[in-house]
Amino acid sequence: MKILVAGKNGQVGQSLVSILEQQEEVTFLALGREELDITDISQVSKCVSSFKPDVIINAAAYTAVDNAENEIEAAFLVNRDGARNLAIAADEHDAAILHISTDYVFAGDSSGLYTELDTESPQNVYGRSKQAGEQQVRESCERHIILRTAWVFSEYGNNFVKTMLRLAQSRKSLGIVADQFGGPTYAGDIAHALLSVAHSIYNRKAKFGVYHFSGFPYVSWHEFAQVIFQRALERGIISTPITLTQLTTKEYPTLASRPANSKLNCQKIFEQFAISQSDWRLQLQQIEKYQ
Structure with missing residues (x-):
C-alpha cells in the first residue's frame, strides 16, 4: 500500500510518520507545507x-x-480549498482520501453525544472553514472518509497538555474553563485509527463516509487539567500541587466562541472498523514526554 500524507509537521502528521516508519509493508510519502x-x-x-x-x-x-476570526481567507484557503484539491486529485487518480475534521462543525449547544448524522452548525470561522472542507471532500471524491476528532494533544507542536506543563513552571494557581466538555484525544491514537482505516480501504473492506473518533472519558478542560497536574506531581515534573480555579466561558473570553459540548459519539467507527475510543488517561501516564 502507498500512502501520501499531507501536513507532516502537525501533531497527527508527525504521529503518522513515526508509525509509518515502522511499517515495512507500507510505502509512504509525507510532505509539509514547504514541499x-x-x-x-x-x-x-x-x-x-x-x-x-x-x-x-x-x-x-x-x-x-x-x-x-481575523484571517478568514487564510483559514478557508487551507481548510476548504486545500481539502478540495486533495480530494480532486484522489478522485482523478483512483485513490481514497482520509480527511481529518473537527468537533467544531457542531454548535455544541445540545446535550448528549453528537453523532455523524447530527446537524452541523459551526459557531466560529475555523469551524465554518472545516465544515466547508468536509463538503468539498464529499463532492469531489466518492471514496472518502472524514474523521472528526476533538481536543488533540501529543508530544508534538502546541496543545493543552504542553501549555499546562509550561505554565506549571511559573504559576502556583490557574483558572481553567469548567463548562466546556469533550474527549481529549491523543494524536498517536488518531494516527493509528487512520492507518487502520487505510488498511481496510486497501483491502476493499471499508464503508466510506463520516466517522467520529475522540478520547474517553469525557471531561471539562478543568477536569483534564486536574489529571495533567496530578500525573506531573506523581512523576516529579512539578514539586508542589497547582491550585486550580473553575472558570465559566464568560469569565474566560476568547476571540472565537467554543462549543460547550464537544462530546462525539464514536460508536460508528467501532462497529465498522473495530476501533475503540482513545484512553487519554493512559496516554498521560508517561507525562514527561509532553514537556
Whole structure:
C-alpha cells in the first residue's frame, strides 16, 4: 500500500510518520507545507500523479482558532480549498482520501453525544472553514472518509497538555474553563485509527463516509487539567500541587466562541472498523514526554 500524507509537521502528521516508519509493508510519502502547498491544485495534481498513492491522508489544516476570526481567507484557503484539491486529485487518480475534521462543525449547544448524522452548525470561522472542507471532500471524491476528532494533544507542536506543563513552571494557581466538555484525544491514537482505516480501504473492506473518533472519558478542560497536574506531581515534573480555579466561558473570553459540548459519539467507527475510543488517561501516564 502507498500512502501520501499531507501536513507532516502537525501533531497527527508527525504521529503518522513515526508509525509509518515502522511499517515495512507500507510505502509512504509525507510532505509539509514547504514541499506540498495543498492550496495549489497544480502542485497537488503533479504530486499525486507522480507518487500514485492508494490513500491520501489530509493531516494539513489551519488550526489557529482565534486567529481565524481575523484571517478568514487564510483559514478557508487551507481548510476548504486545500481539502478540495486533495480530494480532486484522489478522485482523478483512483485513490481514497482520509480527511481529518473537527468537533467544531457542531454548535455544541445540545446535550448528549453528537453523532455523524447530527446537524452541523459551526459557531466560529475555523469551524465554518472545516465544515466547508468536509463538503468539498464529499463532492469531489466518492471514496472518502472524514474523521472528526476533538481536543488533540501529543508530544508534538502546541496543545493543552504542553501549555499546562509550561505554565506549571511559573504559576502556583490557574483558572481553567469548567463548562466546556469533550474527549481529549491523543494524536498517536488518531494516527493509528487512520492507518487502520487505510488498511481496510486497501483491502476493499471499508464503508466510506463520516466517522467520529475522540478520547474517553469525557471531561471539562478543568477536569483534564486536574489529571495533567496530578500525573506531573506523581512523576516529579512539578514539586508542589497547582491550585486550580473553575472558570465559566464568560469569565474566560476568547476571540472565537467554543462549543460547550464537544462530546462525539464514536460508536460508528467501532462497529465498522473495530476501533475503540482513545484512553487519554493512559496516554498521560508517561507525562514527561509532553514537556
